[in-house]
Every structure is written in C-alpha cells, then in structure tokens.
Amino acid sequence: MKLSLKKTLVLGASENALRYSNMAIRKLSQHKIETVAIGNKSGDVEGVKIEKEQFLFENIHTITLYLNPNNQEQYKEYILSLKPERVIFNPGTENSVFEKELIAKGIDAIEACTLVMLSTDQF
Numbered sequence: 001m002k003l004s005l006k007k008t009l010v011l012g013a014s015e016n017a018l019r020y021s022n023m024a025i026r027k028l029s030q031h032k033i034e035t036v037a038i039g040n041k042s043g044d045v046e047g048v049k050i051e052k053e054q055f056l057f058e059n060i061h062t063i064t065l066y067l068n069p070n071n072q073e074q075y076k077e078y079i080l081s082l083k084p085e086r087v088i089f090n091p092g093t094e095n096s097v098f099e100k101e102l103i104a105k106g107i108d109a110i111e112a113c114t115l116v117m118l119s120t121d122q123f
Contacts, residue, residue: 011107013037021066
C-alpha cells in the first residue's frame, strides 16, 4: 500500500518543536503522508493546521495518539466515529482498556512509536 493513502490524524498535537507530536507531524509531512492534527491549542506545523475542535475528518487511516490515558477519555467516541483502520499508542499513551475496545470494533491497536515506524518504513 502506498504511504500516501494512510491519511493520519495526530491527536495531542503541539506547535512546540520539542514535543514528539510536533516531530511526528513534520516526519509524516516529509513522508508525503496527508496529515491532520488536533491539539488543545490551535496552531500550525509546517502547513498542517492544528485544530481545537473534534472535526469529522474523512478517510482517516491512522490515528497516532500523543495523549495520556486520562486525556484520551474525552476523545474515545470521537476516535471510534472516525472509523480508522488503526490507532497507534505512542510511548506513554498505552491504555489496555481502550486498546481492547478498539480491537473489539475491528480497529488495529498498536503500541509503537510513530517516529520509529516512519524511520524504519514500517508505517
């Protein structure tokens, strides 16, 4: 499958260049993967607009999480409504209860690092 088909939502996005979510947006863009982002503040990372609202983005293949389990709670229904093919739980976001819910709905739940996956062509 072409990487460009894996439209990705970065959930927990930040304009702070030291944040892993910011690095992920930049690396996804470098890999020519269509990227959308939601954070607690509006902003922009290399042309990717960070939204504050839970927009119903279409054709989301992957959601990569940069939210700790407590902050994921408010996004659970939203994530399910987007019907992604997979959700990546980056280090520090692991949530076995939510992962089981996703798997039960036929969504791949992966504990991995988006940056490493992109660097090793496993995305």
